[in-house]
Amino acid sequence: MQLYLQDARKYQYLTAEQELDLAVRWHERQDPSALDKLVGSHLRLVVKLARGYLGYGLPLSDLVAEGNVGVMQAAQKFDPGRGFRFATYASWWVRAAIQEYVLHNWSLVKIGTTAGQKKLFFSLRRLKARMQELESGDLSPEAVEAIATELNVSKAEVVEMNRRLGNDRSLNVGLSEDGDGEWLDLLADEGPNQETTLADAEERRRRQQFLKLGLGVLDDRERRILVARRLRDEPLTLEELSQQFHVSRERVRQLEVRAFEKLQKAVIANARTAQLPAQGSLVSRG
Template identity: 30%
Template sequence: MGQALDPIRRYLDEIGVSPLLSADEEKHYARLARKGDEPARQRMIESNLRLVVKIARRYINRGLPLLDLIEEGNLGLIHAVGKFDPERGFRFSTYATWWIRQTIERAIMNQSRTVRLPIHIIKDINACLRAARRLRQETERAPTVAELADHLGRAPADVERLMGLHKRVTLRSNGQGDDGPVDRLQARGSAEPSQCAHRDDVNEIVDHWVWELNDKQREVVERRFGLHGYRRETLEQIGAEIGVTRERVRQIQLDALKRLREMLERNGFSGDAVFY
């Protein structure tokens, strides 16, 4: 055990000497990095290696050794440095956390021995889960298999088979009690690993683009999802407040989410991972 920990200790000792950047330093180096300055890019990476370790530790016992988790997280960090725009106004750590988690969770899904389903099946299951969430948002009730099948353009029998697999994997994971990587393929119905974003991180980012919606779209999104001090409200409640029908609120919401997803995706985020 001690021998196994030695490389980890050495790595932690090595990265511990890299000082964290202040907000002003972060913007300075990020601007240089965007212009192709390699030392600035390296400084951004080295100053955030401890963030990767902090996040990687949360995935211990998910099927990959800690050093492998750190290595995957570092790849996400490097990608984040390449895509980060300091002019957006949010801290790099917020942006990088999303990419670090994404690469770690993808690695767990792809490499862990405890994964029993092929990746293409897992993707199909997650497509069903995303469709179910969207339809539930629109109708405020659980969709039927027929509605899911129609939304996805698949045969009802295919949807039933995929959701049956999802249920069996979820039950098996719960029975093992190890919170495994198929995790939550997903007992909580979260987005697929390659699109997983945690609300605490994403809300700060979304906030920068919500204000680009028109006033009515912004108010509907804020009320519908409980943003900016609002409590979550139903379509009927929102309609009564802003003086339009329930169906009109639903259409405003769909238009607003479409615009938000487009803006997020243009800036390197997965729109489907935001309002889950």
């Protein structure tokens, strides 16, 4: 972090005119030097916003790294012709990136799937402090009702979130106020040994290689359908793909099945060529 902050200080704060000039150069001419100055001058903003999420026990360096992703996304999306300052626009992207990171890494329990639940997650502590509900345990019925009304969520969601936030503890939280050690240091490592880890990594690498080679035998439409249906975290529906490719849902299903069969044959053939067993399907559902 010290090196990061030293690099960040090398960039000067921009005037509105300088910022507009850099944004136009990047937006219209894809000038990499303009992008570097535009993003670099806002690195201190990323650190400032990231510090606001330290209460969740995650390392500042990780929060800053996610914030950097957000500021880069902002630079890609920013339209200088609308008359807004880049810092104002980038702040939204930085906060969104950091919040998504916190939601996925702060707790082993899945927290916050809807917009309301996410807002509840990040606002509950502030509202509890304002209402002087700082003790551990359940909230008073009056506080539950007030928070639910303000955030437009159900009272049950407020109670559940408060209990989760009260019982979950990040493994990165320090053992003492002086910062010596973390809860993570006290956990025994029950994971596989180094040899097993390396062997598993090599096996994954080879399977990914077989999958990549197998996808090469498909035509463009087959590959796009197979990826959309079986290789995405949130697969597209047959209806969505039928509209995208202007064919019926049944035709999409047929193309998916055909592409899957071609891919399986190619993977098995590549595995045999490499004298390695193709253990199961590489693209099975789930």
